[in-house]
Amino acid sequence: MAMAESEAMCPERLVMEHVTSRWGTLALIALLDRPHRFSELRREIGRVSEKMLAQTLRTLERDGLVHRDARPVIPPRVDYSLTDLGREAAEQVRDLARWTERRLAAVERAREAYDATRP
Amino acid sequence: MAMAESEAMCPERLVMEHVTSRWGTLALIALLDRPHRFSELRREIGRVSEKMLAQTLRTLERDGLVHRDARPVIPPRVDYSLTDLGREAAEQVRDLARWTERRLAAVERAREAYDATRP
DNA sequence: CTGTATCCATTTGGATACTG
DNA sequence: CAGTATCCAAATGGATACAG
Numbered sequence: 264m265a266m267a268e269s270e271a272m273c274p275e276r277l278v279m280e281h282v283t284s285r286w287g288t289l290a291l292i293a294l295l296d297r298p299h300r301f302s303e304l305r306r307e308i309g310r311v312s313e314k315m316l317a318q319t320l321r322t323l324e325r326d327g328l329v330h331r332d333a334r335p336v337i338p339p340r341v342d343y344s345l346t347d348l349g350r351e352a353a354e355q356v357r358d359l360a361r362w363t364e365r366r367l368a369a370v371e372r373a374r375e376a377y378d379a380t381r382p
Numbered sequence: 383m384a385m386a387e388s389e390a391m392c393p394e395r396l397v398m399e400h401v402t403s404r405w406g407t408l409a410l411i412a413l414l415d416r417p418h419r420f421s422e423l424r425r426e427i428g429r430v431s432e433k434m435l436a437q438t439l440r441t442l443e444r445d446g447l448v449h450r451d452a453r454p455v456i457p458p459r460v461d462y463s464l465t466d467l468g469r470e471a472a473e474q475v476r477d478l479a480r481w482t483e484r485r486l487a488a489v490e491r492a493r494e495a496y497d498a499t500r501p
Numbered sequence: 502c503t504g505t506a507t508c509c510a511t512t513t514g515g516a517t518a519c520t521g
Numbered sequence: 522c523a524g525t526a527t528c529c530a531a532a533t534g535g536a537t538a539c540a541g
Contacts, residue, residue: 275482279479282478284402288402324496325496327493348485355481356478359471363394363471366470370446373445373447373467374445
């Protein structure tokens with residue numbers, strides 16, 4: 264996630280970066296399918312550290328895109344789901360992901376052509 | 383741009399990251415309007431270093447999303463424009479950007495509510 | 502199980518100087 | 522003008538250990 268947030272950045276660009284961040288996109292797409300527990304998301308996304316997933320989910324929750332439901336049981340159980348706002352964002356992200364899937368072959372051809380003309 | 387590309391990453395996730403990268407999104411949206419010269423893009427995007435803009439444009443060109451037209455004149459003149467493939471991607475990115483614009487107020491309310499319940 | 506804290510490697514990205 | 526090269530600071534992000 265481009266989570267720098269340091270300083271003077273246009274606020275809407277910030278939302279955009281949360282939504283389009285590496286783990287943000289994958290979390291939103293996974294949650295579009297159904298709610299997930301923390302560990303389910305980790306498995307489904309694959310190769311994401313606990314730290315980054317927690318950080319990503321907190322940011323998305325703060326932006327009002329993800330709802331966090333922590334149940335006071337032992338062992339702890341936390342379910343994540345999309346809010347209405349989050350669903351709108353997730354659908355667009357999923358569409359973009361589907362586009363890259365559809366056009367992947369064309370991109371790979373372009374890369375080969377590009378590389379062929381260079382050292 | 384999450385331009386790491388280091389290693390074993392699913393190739394379609396890679397395309398996605400180029401398209402959704404910080405400078406990638408802004409370049410695509412600017413080019414959707416009309417072709418731009420390098421320095422025009424720099425001004426329009428704002429606060430992007432020459433290095434990052436050049437890197438971003440090269441990546442998008444390699445992926446077949448951006449067309450680079452370098453004219454052999456002095457002083458050098460290079461025009462960047464979208465390919466058909468790039469236009470498809472750019473339109474989706476622009477839609478997502480418009481969404482964040484429309485929903486910015488809702489996100490900011492969510493943030494305030496979130497922050498209000500915390501130290 | 503769901504996190505947080507710490508440490509550390511890698512990556513990003515800006516500033517500057519320079520070239521064709 | 523349109524970059525490339527270099528250097529360096531800052532941010533990202535993984536591994537590990539630990540806590541509630």
